[in-house]
Amino acid sequence: MARKNYKRIKQRTCATVNPSEYQINRNDERIRRLRKRVTKSTKFTIDVQFIHITDAKEGRISKARRIKQVAVLNNAFSEYGISFGYDENEVRVVNNAEWYTMDHGSIAERDAKTKLHSSPERHLNFYTAGLNGGLLGWATFPWELDGNRDMDGVVVMDESLPGGKAKPFDLGITAVHEVGHWLGLYHTFQDGCLLLGDHVDDTPSHSTPNYGKPDECEPNGACVEGEFAPVHNFMNYCDDEWLTEFTEAQIVRVRKNLMQYRPAFLVKKSKK
Numbered sequence: 001m002a003r004k005n006y007k008r009i010k011q012r013t014c015a016t017v018n019p020s021e022y023q024i025n026r027n028d029e030r031i032r033r034l035r036k037r038v039t040k041s042t043k044f045t046i047d048v049q050f051i052h053i054t055d056a057k058e059g060r061i062s063k064a065r066r067i068k069q070v071a072v073l074n075n076a077f078s079e080y081g082i083s084f085g086y087d088e089n090e091v092r093v094v095n096n097a098e099w100y101t102m103d104h105g106s107i108a109e110r111d112a113k114t115k116l117h118s119s120p121e122r123h124l125n126f127y128t129a130g131l132n133g134g135l136l137g138w139a140t141f142p143w144e145l146d147g148n149r150d151m152d153g154v155v156v157m158d159e160s161l162p163g164g165k166a167k168p169f170d171l172g173i174t175a176v177h178e179v180g181h182w183l184g185l186y187h188t189f190q191d192g193c194l195l196l197g198d199h200v201d202d203t204p205s206h207s208t209p210n211y212g213k214p215d216e217c218e219p220n221g222a223c224v225e226g227e228f229a230p231v232h233n234f235m236n237y238c239d240d241e242w243l244t245e246f247t248e249a250q251i252v253r254v255r256k257n258l259m260q261y262r263p264a265f266l267v268k269k270s271k272k
């Protein structure tokens with residue numbers, strides 16, 4: 001059931017923090033030193049633990065929308081050997097008006113996650129809520145598992161799941177974007193034209209997010225003359241319909257982050 005009190009969100013807003021250069025470099029170093037091999041045949045299956053926070057009247061998500069959301073995640077990641085599944089019997093629905101309007105970094109977020117999370121090493125804790133301040137969502141980074149494991153997961157605005165009211169953010173792409181962070185990706189516009197941007201070689205650096213449905217033939221703030229901002233990249237800010245791709249180097253980063261921080265999702269090869 002869609003929300004009655006939904007207030008239209010005009011442009012994508014993600015509250016995932018910009019990690020510091022120190023954190024990014026430390027993670028890059030860990031990934032570089034990764035001893036376990038990630039080959040083309042390495043596959044991961046991620047178990048999604050849906051936790052729907054409601055305020056009694058608003059925030060309930062139907063089974064059909066959960067199925068569609070998981071299909072959208074699979075559509076984005078499965079060609080790279082990363083698949084998602086969930087168990088309908090394990091879905092949690094929790095009624096708490098205070099948590100329903102939680103903000104990023106709030107006490108409500110900490111309380112809710114502390115009480116509701118499932119083992120983050122074995123599940124993607126996928127929270128939905130109404131959120132505050134026009135946010136579509138946020139996520140934690142994989143290295144935060146160490147020391148802050150209860151907060152691990154993604155938080156996504158309920159109406160952004162497929163079939164919700166958050167048009168043009170109603171196709172479930174917000175979850176793909178947040179899961180991208182949760183698997184170690186940064187915004188393509190991170191650090192603008194300074195430093196190493198998003199630390200991914202094949203996404204052109206750009207100065208600011210792109211919004212709406214920008215013309216892909218325009219530079220749109222790309223830092224290098226002749227390059228174009230990646231307006232179809234899931235880690236940019238365009239409308240859902242416009243975000244359709246990851247790059248090869250992003251996927252290499254994601255798969256190595258999975259191996260480094262979330263090995264429980266590794267699909268064990270069967271012995272013959």
Ligand SMILES: [Zn+2]
Binds near residue numbers: 014181
């Ligand atoms: Zn983001």
